[in-house]
Amino acid sequence: MTTDRESDQLLVERVQAGERQAFDLLVSKYQRRLMRLVSRIVHDPAEAEDIVQESFIKAFRGLRHFRGDSAFYTWLYRIGINTAKNFIVTQSRRTPTSTDVDAEGAEGFDEGEGLRDINTPESMLASKQIAETVNAAMDSLPLDLRTAILLREIEGLSYEEISEIMACPIGTVRSRIFRAREVIADKLRPLLNVPVDKRW
Template sequence: MGDREIDQQLVERAQHGDKHAFELLVAKYQRKLGRLLSRFIRNPTEVEDVVQEAFIKAYRALPSFRGESAFYTWLYRIGINTAKNYLVSERRRPPTTTEFDSEEAEGFEDAEQLRNINTPENELMSKQVAETVNKAMDSLPEEL
């Protein structure tokens, strides 16, 4: 049985309330996701926080995971979006979506599926980023 099949079984168990199954997914991908996000967030403590937040978001969104892509592909996208939100909240310039997707996704399994993926999670994240940016812009004085 391959990794994708094992992940799918763990996801299905987690979707049915098996917390240990999700813990196994966290153990499997925590370091990998951390290495990915450390390319964009330099402080190791901040990377750990963003990775943890990404797993929390993944856990909450797990009921909506349909299995159309590999679990890591889905988690990768959540991790990238969480990192983008973090960078915006810290008033740092996040890399553009094309920098994340085109350059970084090439080395990952199912990279083609990462491009132009429109999931409810991505749409929500985009709206949240836009709201954060708009609020920040509204709070700026008219003359700088």
């Protein structure tokens, strides 16, 4: 039985041998995951799609140099994150054209699904406030902290995989995730009536 990493490596070798259809299989396998990650970094769906497409183009062009020292998806995620970071830097140099807050996006927080099943208006409002608060806290995080927490909590990657993707030591990854969780927890405390001196 082959692992994902082994099957990806076989597809990479087929692409390197000139078989373009093998790359289509890699795109099919990772497009949704990469889109989910990039969408959490860049909040405009159209821009996120462009970044994902650009990431796959960069991956295809760079695949001949891919040696397999890391897993393909780790390498691809790094390309996607770097492309998203470059986009954000480019956008920050431009003057903003809109200051609208995306309230619709705040309701799309997937992890709040269980909370939204409660039927009382009060609990539905509380769930919405929690989701909005978590999304706002995530958006306020510096990019490195946001990326680390997204890779861990949304993508479910290990600390080692995140370390490879972000090109930093595991201790730095742990620190970034801890700091991101602390920021989110601080924002949630008032909504959940958790005392400041109490950890959860």
